[in-house]
Amino acid sequence: MAELSSHGFQVDWAATGSEGLARAGSGDYDVMTVDRMLPDVDGLTIVENIRNNGIKTPVLVVSALGEVDDRVRGLKTGGDDYLVKPFALVELSARLEALLRRPADPRETILRVGPLTLDLIERTAKRGTRELDMLPREFQLLEYLMRHTGQTVTRAMLFEEVWHYRFDPRTNLADVHIGRLRRKVDAAGETPMIQSIRGTGFLLRAPS
Amino acid sequence: MRLPEFINTTTFRWTLTISAVFVAAATILVVFTYQESVQLNMERIQMTLVQEIQNTMANPETVMHRLEARLIEDPRRVRFAALFDPDRLPIAGNMTSWPINFEPDGKVWDITAERDDAQGREIQQAYAVGGVLSNGNIYVVGRSPDDYASWQQGVLALLPTALIPATLLALVCGMILSIRTQSRIDHIHRTANRIMAGHLNERLPSRGTTDDFDKLVDIINNMLDQIEHLMSEVKGVGDDIAHDLRTPLTRVRASLERGRDHAGSLDELRQAIDKGINGIDQALGVTTALLRIAAIEHGQRNSGFSEVNLGGIVAAIVELYEPAAEDKGVELKFKGLSNINLRGDRDLLFEAISNLVDNAIKFTPNGGTVSIELVRGAQGLMLRVTDTGPGIPVQEREAVFRRFYRTNKARNMPGSGLGLSLVAAISRLHGFRVHVADSREGCTIEMICSPTAA
Secondary structure (H helix, E strand, O other), X not given: OHHHHHOOOOOOOOOOHHHHHHHHHHOOOOOEEEEOEOOOOEHHHHHHHHHHOOOOOOEEEEEOOOOHHHHHHHXXXXXXXXXXXXXXXXXXHHHHHHXXXXXXXXXXXXXXXXXXXXXXXXXXXXXXXXXXXXXXHHHHHHHHHHHOOOOEEEHHHHHHHHHOOOOOOOOOHHHHHHHHHHHHHOOOOOOOOEEEEOOOEEEEOOOO | OOOOHHHHOHHHHHHHHHHHHHHHHHHHHHHHHHHHHHHHHXXXXXXXXXXXXXXXXXXXXXXXXXHHHHHOXXXXXXXXXXXXXXXXXXXXXXXXXXXXXXXXXXXXXXXXXXXXXXXXXXXXXXXXEEEEOOOOOEEEEEEOOHHHHHHHHHHHHHHHXXXXXXXXXXXXXXXXXXXHHHHHHHHHHHHHHHHHOOOOOOOOOOOOOOOHHHHHHHHHHHHHHHHHHHHHHHHHHHHHHHHHHHHHHHHHHHHHHHHHHHOOOHHHHHHHHHHHHHHHHHHHHHXXXXXXXXXXXXXXXXHHOEEEEHHHHHHHHHHHHHHHHHHHOOEEEEEEOOOOEEEEOHHHHHHHHHXXXXXXXXXXXXXXEEEEEEEEEOOEEEEEEEEOOOOOOHHHOOHHHOOOOOOOOOOOOOOOOOHXXXXXXXXXXXXXXXXXXXXXXXXXXXXXXXXXXX
């Protein structure tokens, strides 16, 4: 809670499932996290109830049950993301932030962040007037970062959302890919837009 | 009173049962033989009597001679012979009067008669046959079966006297066998107790024969071998877990301690804490990997199976690792089939193959090559990852798939020693076989991906 508060969240918490359900019903929240293992009821039952009551608040399901089945069930029931314990707190806050700021309009065909323009139909990218020559995967990476401008994106989130594999590489694979992207986006002399955040992930920001 | 222990043994009970069956069989045999012989004797007696009368009728003049001959030499006092006048009054012989219920018709009659001879009078049961001579006199012969009756009683009385020692003999045999069995069981019991007390290297005593006991002992000993092997493996893994957790935790502790005592600024304190977090992440990584291997080995995940394109997965892995390989100066090559569908868990296969590729890149020096091939060979569909690194010595090729096993060359590299165990577990889940193949240089790992051998 303290960690989330320090990230600028305003946090309420409920110790039991029924209490959580009652609070969720009030509908005053922007995002919720639900643990699978609650003292009185499975967290997924709560998610189900919330969705049945027509509440659309994004839910992050947190669980020690990390097998594929559990994940799929978690997401099918109406969870928006699923995080397996143990996790780093930055991972939790990064994912909550991503849920809070789901891309406003996914139908947008041209993304803009500062001088950066991404044409999703033409598959072209420009920084200012400079054309960026990119491989398909680099394009996808940049698209994901641009849709989450100003948010910390963790390595695990990149693998899940860009590569679509649940994967926890022991090596610095994501960094290598981001490194290549960065060399293309941030040319010598330009203000760097892609930042690495120590121990957490990456951040794309418009130069101020 | 406490019964001797051997009485409770199976062998002894079997012996008792067999003895009882034996006694019953012997009794039935004796009784049957006895009855048959009684029957036979009675028939022979009756036939002799009928024959005697017929012979006499044929030669009536010999009657007095025959009568006397019959009465001489009758030490057992069982013969009757008498001549009666037509009024059925005795003329000669050893019968005092005409028997009741008797007719001289040449057939056998059952009579009660009083004999009168040199030793006195006596009433006896007898078979008798009579015939009327031409002069009207009646010749009667008889035979008492009394002597046979006493012989028969003798035989019956003999039965128990013969059976008792036989039964005793059986009991003694049973006792000896039971005590021998008991002593072997006691021996096994004592050894088993020692094994249970922790002496897992002990084995049950075998005499090296092929008898039932030795067969059983061999089976149990083989089982013990297997248990000992598993125990040592578990123990080894336990030690390894403890060691692999202790190393990062020790570093965490040292780092935090240094931070607390010596950090001069907030930044230095942060650095110390970051080191600590890294160490804890490493420890968590070990436990997570172990739990995942355990979960995969228990097959909890095969419900996540679906039709997946192995070629696509391999291509994605190549694409994912290409930049990292390039940075390291390692060439990453892929050739072979690109469209291979099989049933499996997409994420797990991705993880297993990426582990192999990750390892290959890690161990290949600058300027080397890592090649991935997906081919259909004699053994079926095969994924082969070859590198030009230091390779794995022949004697370690099986061990590398064990948990926490790290070759000497790998010891200085980052890693948990669990990567290949995970690969092995995922392969087993899919029914694949994975092994280190012979190669002239570097290391070749083959994963044979044909659950149903093609």
